[in-house]
Amino acid sequence: xxxxxxxxxxxxxxxxxxxxxxxxxxxxxxxxxxxxxxxxxxxxxxxxxxxxxxxxxxxxxxxxxxxxxxxxxxxxxxxxxxxxxxxxxxxxxxxxxxxxxxxxxxxxxxxxxxxxxxxxxxxxxxxxxxxxxxxxxxxxxxxxxxxxxxxxxxxxxxxxxxxxxxxxxxxxxxxxxxxxxxxxxxxxxxxxxxxxxxxxxxxxxxxxxxxxxxxxxxxxxxxxxxxxxxxxxxxxxxxxxxxxxxxxxxxxxxxxxxx
Amino acid sequence: xxxxxxxxxxxxxxxxxxxxxxxxxxxxxxxxxxxxxxxxxxxxxxxxxxxxxxxxxxxxxxxxxxxxxxxxxxxxxxxxxxxxxxxxxxxxxxxxxxxxxxxxxxxxxxxxxxxxxxxxxxxxxxxxxxxxxxxxxxxxxxxxxxxxxxxxxxxxxxxxxxxxxxxxxxxxxxxxxxxxxxxxxxxxxxxxxxxxxxxxxxxxxxxxxxxxxxxxxxxxxxxxxxxxxxxxxxxxxxxxxxxxxxxxxxxxxxxxxxxxxxxxxxxxxxxxxxxxxxxxxxxxxxxxxxxxxxxxxxxxxxxxxxxxxxxxxxxxxxxxxxxxxxxxxxxxxxxxxxxxxxxxxxxxxxxxxxxxxxxxxxxxxxxxxxxxxxxxxxxxxxxxxxxxxxxxxxxxxxxxxxxxxxxxxxxxxxxxxxxxxxxxxxxxxxxxxxxxxxxxxxxxxxxxxxxxxxxxxx
Numbered sequence: 054x055x056x057x058x059x060x061x062x063x064x065x066x067x068x069x070x071x072x073x074x075x076x077x078x079x080x081x082x083x084x085x086x087x088x089x090x091x092x093x094x095x096x097x098x099x100x101x102x103x104x105x106x107x108x109x110x111x112x113x114x115x116x117x118x119x120x121x122x123x124x125x126x127x128x129x130x131x132x133x134x135x136x137x138x139x140x141x142x143x144x145x146x147x148x149x150x151x152x153x154x155x156x157x158x159x160x161x162x163x164x165x166x167x168x169x170x171x172x173x174x175x176x177x178x179x180x181x182x183x184x185x186x187x188x189x190x191x192x193x194x195x196x197x198x199x200x201x202x203x204x205x206x207x208x209x210x211x212x213x214x215x216x217x218x219x220x221x222x223x224x225x226x227x228x229x230x231x232x233x234x235x236x237x238x239x240x241x242x243x244x245x246x247x248x249x250x251x252x253x254x255x256x257x258x259x260x261x262x263x264x265x266x267x268x269x270x271x272x273x274x275x276x277x278x279x280x281x282x283x284x285x286x287x288x289x290x291x292x293x294x295x296x297x298x299x300x301x302x303x304x305x306x307x308x309x310x311x312x
Numbered sequence: 313x314x315x316x317x318x319x320x321x322x323x324x325x326x327x328x329x330x331x332x333x334x335x336x337x338x339x340x341x342x343x344x345x346x347x348x349x350x351x352x353x354x355x356x357x358x359x360x361x362x363x364x365x366x367x368x369x370x371x372x373x374x375x376x377x378x379x380x381x382x383x384x385x386x387x388x389x390x391x392x393x394x395x396x397x398x399x400x401x402x403x404x405x406x407x408x409x410x411x412x413x414x415x416x417x418x419x420x421x422x423x424x425x426x427x428x429x430x431x432x433x434x435x436x437x438x439x440x441x442x443x444x445x446x447x448x449x450x451x452x453x454x455x456x457x458x459x460x461x462x463x464x465x466x467x468x469x470x471x472x473x474x475x476x477x478x479x480x481x482x483x484x485x486x487x488x489x490x491x492x493x494x495x496x497x498x499x500x501x502x503x504x505x506x507x508x509x510x511x512x513x514x515x516x517x518x519x520x521x522x523x524x525x526x527x528x529x530x531x532x533x534x535x536x537x538x539x540x541x542x543x544x545x546x547x548x549x550x551x552x553x554x555x556x557x558x559x560x561x562x563x564x565x566x567x568x569x570x571x572x573x574x575x576x577x578x579x580x581x582x583x584x585x586x587x588x589x590x591x592x593x594x595x596x597x598x599x600x601x602x603x604x605x606x607x608x609x610x611x612x613x614x615x616x617x618x619x620x621x622x623x624x625x626x627x628x629x630x631x632x633x634x635x636x637x638x639x640x641x642x643x644x645x646x647x648x649x650x651x652x653x654x655x656x657x658x659x660x661x662x663x664x665x666x667x668x669x670x671x672x673x674x675x676x677x678x679x680x681x682x683x684x685x686x687x688x689x690x691x692x693x694x695x696x697x698x699x700x701x702x703x704x705x706x707x708x709x710x711x712x713x714x715x716x717x718x719x720x721x722x723x724x725x726x727x728x729x730x731x732x733x734x735x736x737x738x739x740x741x742x743x744x745x746x747x748x749x750x751x752x753x754x755x756x757x758x759x760x761x762x763x764x765x766x767x768x769x770x
Binding site: 122123124125126132136138139153162165166167168169170171186187188189190191192194195196198199200203204205206207208230231232233295298300 | 538
């Protein structure tokens with residue numbers, strides 16, 4: 054316990070230097086393409102395909118070693134970084150569901166209000182949380198109009214294997230009490246060219262409802278098919294959740310037409 | 313010295329500590345101890361020991377924070393504005409108000425730290441602070457106000473402390489040292505008097521915008537979010553008005569307390585109570601106007617999300633608290649302050665009690681229902697404060713009362729030099745070079761006061 058507190062303190066104090074070095078190396082390592090064409094990651098969720106199985110939430114919990122929720126709402130007692138919300142129980146229609154991960158807003162209220170810059174856009178434009186710096190005011194949670202942030206009310210349980218994981222804000226393990234976390238679109242996977250865990254979970258179930266891609270290249274994929282973002286949004290009438298708030302989400306929903 | 317017989321009443325509480333006083337302090341320390349134990353369990357286990365959860369992520373601590381910062385506004389209102397306007401009747405009560413400011417700020421500023429998930433990382437605010445965050449605005453404005461109000465409290469204390477240094481023999485060496493240090497070598501020379509009056513004049517002007525900015529910024533913590541019920545442009549002046557109202561009420565309570573227990577009937581006359589009661593009634597009416605603005609405009613339109621929140625407030629799970637805040641905190645005291653039969657010190661005190669409790673509930677009703685009724689109906693939640701939160705809340709109130717009581721036992725709670733001649737043997741008995749009103753008589757003092765001095769200087 055004492056050791057871990059020391060480690061997190063060291064991570065907090067050494068942050069500036071390590072970040073500087075990381076960025077320095079990245080400048081040389083980045084490909085010419087990424088310089089010319091900065092990433093603009095988007096997610097598209099086809100509500101017509103979602104059957105509410107919550108496999109995405111399950112894979113997410115496993116992937117991120119998601120801490121307990123200490124109350125509701127929860128998935129088997131864990132925080133729902135991607136919550137599958139039932140949006141209709143009208144008996145005349147099929148049940149409708151809305152998988153709700155972080156919206157990755159481009160005008161993110163959570164990023165604006167953080168007093169210490171513990172939540173920010175990483176170099177690929179993903180909103181990530183630095184739980185080694187977070188002081189736990191929970192202002193970002195109050196600011197998020199989608200309630201997509203979770204606080205570690207107590208100390209999360211730990212497993213021996215996670216002690217070997219190298220902490221980065223892209224993959225915030227070890228989880229610690231008193232800090233705020235959220236879905237970060239699997240920033241660690243995306244950096245390696247892999248799809249987020251929820252996308253793979255949905256493909257694994259054969260639903261293929263979640264697409265991930267790059268808006269600057271106008272390409273999205275669910276792991277099975279590759280589509281044009283602009284075409285699919287135009288064809289299906291894609292929209293963003295509570296767009297009127299002006300938060301500029303990077304997540305698009307395709308309405309459940311024909312379901 | 314002769315004066316020791318002419319001003320005994322104000323200095324009595326500083327010299328003789330009764331058993332009841334020690335018992336009272338012991339009781340307060342016990343409550344604070346309980347709060348300290350509660351906080352230690354919270355440090356050990358995390359905020360899981362509170363009733364806060366997703367999505368009601370703020371609760372009693374932030375309620376207390378807003379409440380105590382609100383109470384603190386009375387120093388600026390009562391002292392600074394009355395000083396500026398040259399209202400002579402203010403003299404016996406300004407220090408009470410200024411001391412409330414300092415004590416409640418000290419307690420209120422602790423509350424967000426108690427609320428922090430990682431208090432061990434509090435220095436990150438200095439290391440990585442982002443000025444774009446309203447929390448930084450709070451940090452800066454409350455820090456400024458705390459320093460400013462301490463200076464504002466201390467400046468008019470200096471002549472009194474010098475008097476205590478010279479006259480109060482037989483107190484502990486620690487207190488003698490405090491008096492010696494804090495009197496800053498005051499010898500009541502004309503040069504020092506001039507300097508002090510100028511300094512008080514400057515602080516009187518400065519403290520008003522600082523105080524208003526503090527509670528405006530506190531309200532912006534809420535108003536800068538997109539949440540229903542908080543997403544409002546009225547919050548700044550609305551919070552300032554509520555703050556002033558609760559501050560006046562707390563001064564009336566403090567006056568009633570000191571008048572009774574310190575036997576200050578000569579200084580705190582029914583006229584003081586009447587003036588403050590009228591001020592409080594005016595503030596209640598202003599606040600009712602704000603409440604009308606806050607609720608009638610969304611209620612008329614009943615937009616979906618707003619309607620869900622208003623439904624919970626008007627008739628739903630928060631209706632009892634909501635009504636307690638509006639009726640108990642505003643209507644009942646307004647009636648008490650208006651009826652001839654209750655226009656006396658007891659009636660004013662009861663009305664003030666209603667206001668203080670009502671404003672605290674009002675703070676709760678502003679903070680919690682909005683979080684409980686999130687914009688996304690699937691994430692609606694409830695909130696039940698735990699014993700840890702209640703204990704720390706009780707400790708916060710006990711801490712405030714303790715600071716205030718101890719202050720009144722170490723320093724005269726009524727300014728001696730400013731009230732020389734009131735209710736006592738007139739100041740002819742005092743030698744002209746001593747502290748009694750800088751050697752002015754009461755009638756002279758009224759013409760040469762801070763109001764007129766600052767008028768020339770600023």
